[in-house]
Amino acid sequence: MKKIIGFASFILILFFIFFSILPILWMISSSLKPAGEIYSMPPQFGLTALTFEHYKYVLFDTHMLRYFWNSIIVAGLTTLFSLGIAVLGGYGFARFKFKGKSIFSVAILFSQMLPLAVLLVPLYMLLSRMNLLDTYPGLILTYLMFTIPLTTWLIRGFLASIPRELEEVAMVDGCTRFQALLRVVIPVSTPAIFATGIYSFIVAWQEFLFALSFTNSKSVRTVPIGIANFIGQYGVNWGAIMAASVMVSLPVVFLFIIFFKQFISTFTEGMMKG
Amino acid sequence: MKWGYEKGIIYILPVLLIIAFIVLFPLVYNIYLSFHQSSIYSPDLNFVGLNNYIKLFNDQSFIAGFKNTIVWTIGSVFFQILLGLIAALLLWRINYGKRVIQTIIMLPWIVPGIAAAASWRWLYHPDFGLINYIFSLFGFKSILWLGDPDLALAAVIVVNVWKMYPFVALMILARLQAIPKSVYEAAHIDGGNFWQIFFHITLPMIRSILSVLTLLLSIWAFNSFTFIYAMTGGGPARSSEIIGLKIYRDALKNMMFGQAASEALVLFAMMLIFSIVYLYYTYNWREESR
Structure with missing residues (x-):
C-alpha cells in the first residue's frame, strides 16, 4: 500500500x-x-x-521598448507610494487606538473584495474630469487602490510583532515618534517591507483591465496592453508575441526566484493572520 | 509612555484618503450613474430611474453573460482548489528537492496574466499548436479550442486553473507545515490508515484556510477579465463572454456608462450576497462541528 x-x-x-x-x-x-x-x-x-530575431524585432521595430519604460515608471512609482502610505498606515493600525479603528480595518479589507468592474466606470469618469486619463499619475493612483489594502495589512501584521520597547527607548533618547519610526522601526522591518514592495511591483506590472481602459497612447501604455494589441493584429507574429511574453515575465519571475523565501513567508503569514 | 488616541489618525490618514478617493467615492458614484443614461451619440447623463435595471433583465446578452460568469467561477474555483490541494499534499510529503519543485510549480502564478494568455493561445493554436499536435498523435483531427462555442469557455478555465492553483497550494502548504508532527505520530501509533488520517486530521486542520481560499478565489474569478479578453474576446458568438467583459465593452466601447454601471452593481450585489451567505454558513457549520 x-x-x-x-x-x-x-x-x-x-x-x-x-x-x-x-x-x-x-x-x-x-x-x-x-x-x-x-x-x-x-x-x-x-x-x-x-x-534572437524576435527579440530584436520586438525591441527595435515596435513600440515595446517604450511600453517597458512606461511599465517600469508606473510599477516602480506605485511600489514607492504604496510602501510609504502602507508603512504609515500599518504603523498607525499596529500601535494606536482610535475611534472606529475596527470599522476602518474592515473597510480596508472590504475594498479588496470589491468587483473591479464597479470601479471601472466611475474611475474612468473621475479621471477624465481630472484630465488624468492616459497619464502616469492616473494609472498610478488607480493601482494604489489594488496595492494599499493588502500592503497595509501585511505591514500592520509585521509591525504588531515588533516590541514597543524598541521605539520607547528611542523616544526616551529624544526622538519624536516619527523619528523613532524612521530610524528604529523601519530598519528592523526591512525584510517585510521589501517583500510587500515586491508584491506591489508584481501587481502593478501585470495589471491589465485598468491599463487597457485608462491609457490609449504610446507614451503611457504598459507592456501587457502592448502584447494584447500584438495578438489582435492582423497577421499574427507568434515568435514576436512569445518573445514579448518572455520579456514581460522575466523581471517578476527573477524577483520571485531570488526573494522566494522572504516573499512566501511574509505573504503566507500575513494571509493567515488576516 | 502614553500611547495617544488622537495622533494615530494622522498615520492612517493617507490610507483612508486613498480608499475614500478611489474606492468609496467611485462606489457611490457608480450607484448614481446606474440611474442615468448616456450613449455614444449623446454623452450627457440623463436621469432614467430604474430603466437600466429593467433593461438588464430583458437583455439576452446580459443573461448569457451571467450564466457564463457562474460556469466560469464554479469551474475555475473547483479545479483550482482540487489541484492546489493535491499539489500541497504532495509537496508536503517531499523530502528531496522540495524547494526547486515548489518554485517550478509556483511559476504560473508569477508569470503575468497576459503572457500566460499569449502562450496558451499559442498552445491552443488550431494548426501549429502543441496541444493539437499531441491530440493528433492519438488520432484526433484539428480541434478549434478557442473557436468552438462548446469548448472556448472550458479552454480558458484550464488556463485560469493553471495560473491560480499554485497559489492555493502555497496557502494550504503553509497551513499544513504549521501542524505539529506529534499529531501524526500519534495517529500512526493508533493505526490510522492513509484515508482515515486525511479525513480525520488533515482535512479539519486545513478547513478554515480552504473556506477562506474558496471565497477569495470566487471573488477573483468573478472579477477576471484578462484571460477571456486576450484569449477569446468573449467569442465565438459571445459563448465565453463573462459579465466583466460585457461591462468593459458597454462602458468603454459603446459609451453606455449608465448601463455598464447598473451591470456592475448587479454583479456587486451578487458577490455580496454570495459572500455573506457563504460566510454565514461556513461560520455556523464550524461552530456546530465543535
Whole structure:
C-alpha cells in the first residue's frame, strides 16, 4: 500500500511539474526559433537554430521598448507610494487606538473584495474630469487602490510583532515618534517591507483591465496592453508575441526566484493572520 | 509612555484618503450613474430611474453573460482548489528537492496574466499548436479550442486553473507545515490508515484556510477579465463572454456608462450576497462541528 501511494505521488508530482512548466518552456523555445521552425508540423522540440530575431524585432521595430519604460515608471512609482502610505498606515493600525479603528480595518479589507468592474466606470469618469486619463499619475493612483489594502495589512501584521520597547527607548533618547519610526522601526522591518514592495511591483506590472481602459497612447501604455494589441493584429507574429511574453515575465519571475523565501513567508503569514 | 488616541489618525490618514478617493467615492458614484443614461451619440447623463435595471433583465446578452460568469467561477474555483490541494499534499510529503519543485510549480502564478494568455493561445493554436499536435498523435483531427462555442469557455478555465492553483497550494502548504508532527505520530501509533488520517486530521486542520481560499478565489474569478479578453474576446458568438467583459465593452466601447454601471452593481450585489451567505454558513457549520 505504501509503495503504491509513493509511486502515485511520484507520478502526480511529475504531472504537476509538467503542467506548470511546459507552457512556460514552450513560450521560451518558440521565442528563440526562426519563423520557419515555429510554423512546422510536427513541432520542432530541439532548439537547432537559436535566434534572437524576435527579440530584436520586438525591441527595435515596435513600440515595446517604450511600453517597458512606461511599465517600469508606473510599477516602480506605485511600489514607492504604496510602501510609504502602507508603512504609515500599518504603523498607525499596529500601535494606536482610535475611534472606529475596527470599522476602518474592515473597510480596508472590504475594498479588496470589491468587483473591479464597479470601479471601472466611475474611475474612468473621475479621471477624465481630472484630465488624468492616459497619464502616469492616473494609472498610478488607480493601482494604489489594488496595492494599499493588502500592503497595509501585511505591514500592520509585521509591525504588531515588533516590541514597543524598541521605539520607547528611542523616544526616551529624544526622538519624536516619527523619528523613532524612521530610524528604529523601519530598519528592523526591512525584510517585510521589501517583500510587500515586491508584491506591489508584481501587481502593478501585470495589471491589465485598468491599463487597457485608462491609457490609449504610446507614451503611457504598459507592456501587457502592448502584447494584447500584438495578438489582435492582423497577421499574427507568434515568435514576436512569445518573445514579448518572455520579456514581460522575466523581471517578476527573477524577483520571485531570488526573494522566494522572504516573499512566501511574509505573504503566507500575513494571509493567515488576516 | 502614553500611547495617544488622537495622533494615530494622522498615520492612517493617507490610507483612508486613498480608499475614500478611489474606492468609496467611485462606489457611490457608480450607484448614481446606474440611474442615468448616456450613449455614444449623446454623452450627457440623463436621469432614467430604474430603466437600466429593467433593461438588464430583458437583455439576452446580459443573461448569457451571467450564466457564463457562474460556469466560469464554479469551474475555475473547483479545479483550482482540487489541484492546489493535491499539489500541497504532495509537496508536503517531499523530502528531496522540495524547494526547486515548489518554485517550478509556483511559476504560473508569477508569470503575468497576459503572457500566460499569449502562450496558451499559442498552445491552443488550431494548426501549429502543441496541444493539437499531441491530440493528433492519438488520432484526433484539428480541434478549434478557442473557436468552438462548446469548448472556448472550458479552454480558458484550464488556463485560469493553471495560473491560480499554485497559489492555493502555497496557502494550504503553509497551513499544513504549521501542524505539529506529534499529531501524526500519534495517529500512526493508533493505526490510522492513509484515508482515515486525511479525513480525520488533515482535512479539519486545513478547513478554515480552504473556506477562506474558496471565497477569495470566487471573488477573483468573478472579477477576471484578462484571460477571456486576450484569449477569446468573449467569442465565438459571445459563448465565453463573462459579465466583466460585457461591462468593459458597454462602458468603454459603446459609451453606455449608465448601463455598464447598473451591470456592475448587479454583479456587486451578487458577490455580496454570495459572500455573506457563504460566510454565514461556513461560520455556523464550524461552530456546530465543535
